[in-house]
Amino acid sequence: MARKEANLNCVLLAQDFLPEHWNWSDTEKTHLGNIAEMGEIIKNRLENGGCEIAEMYAIKHNKDEQRIWNECKMIYEVNFTSHHVHFVIRFKKGNKLAVIASLIGIEPNFIEKPQRGRYAYDNMLSYLTHIKYAKKYQYDVHNVVTIVGKPYIEYYRERYESWIQGRAVITETELRKTFKYLEHKIFTGEITMEEIILNKEYKIVYRKYRRKIDEAFENVKHSNDLENKFLSDAQRKQNP
Incomplete structure (x- = not known):
């Protein structure tokens, strides 16, 4: 129904x-x-x-x-x-x-x-x-x-503190979304640390999620190092 x-x-x-x-x-x-x-x-x-x-x-x-x-x-x-x-x-x-x-x-x-x-x-x-x-x-x-x-200004005065507090919640959500976007870009190799730090908006995200962003770059470097090692080992086996 x-x-x-x-x-x-x-x-x-x-x-x-x-x-x-x-x-x-x-x-x-x-x-x-x-x-x-x-x-x-x-x-x-x-x-x-x-x-x-x-x-x-x-x-x-x-x-x-x-x-x-x-x-x-x-x-x-x-x-x-x-x-x-x-x-x-x-x-x-x-x-x-x-x-x-x-x-x-x-x-x-x-x-x-x-x-x-x-x-x-x-x-x-x-x-x-x-x-x-x-x-x-x-x-x-x-x-x-x-x-x-009733006049809108009365609502504004009554709710001002609560509305300003709500701004912090929305800002936090936006930062989290931008971090997930940057994390994906890091994993796909589409963005560098320099580009993040030199971007005003991204730099704020880095301050908030520094440890996780640093770890993402470290993980990319580690996986690239492993890939290079395995490729080098495979080449040596083919050409002893």
Whole structure:
């Protein structure tokens, strides 16, 4: 028996300001780019469709970066992503993802459902300013627009310490992922110690995982020495 899809109690949506990406009337589209006015339109659309909104916040992201690895330079190059808006909505009475997307006027893949756990909504709120993501651009809390509910700045003040602590957890996870990437590169002979130390990001990983990275290089050297020895022994046997 197929599992029944539950109504969502909160969502995080992201979309740019291109008119063709919004299934709105021509009049509604004239408000694209004005976050507060867009929020009122989305609020009315959802409420007219039977949803009840408890809280709703929004912010324009215009300084997000996309880091692309340059294999030749062995560095990340930064490109700026297109300007876009994020809305966080908590419902008193929600609906299914497809229905919410249709009411808002965007495709469902631009709406993020809450992850499991008690902090799902809290994580959505914190994402508006990127406070938990040290590598992302840090947006000013005063740029967050409150459309429904208590002022966002109150959440920020209440949750600031916890959100900053969450940054450390995310940073630790990113370091671990980068270490596993470097370890693979070491084992395949695709990176040298010099390249690691001269790379700002990799050098931080080396400080954290120095012993394991040193061991990886030692293991590669040991296996190469054994290979050379066995090849030399085999050659001597062929040519006594």
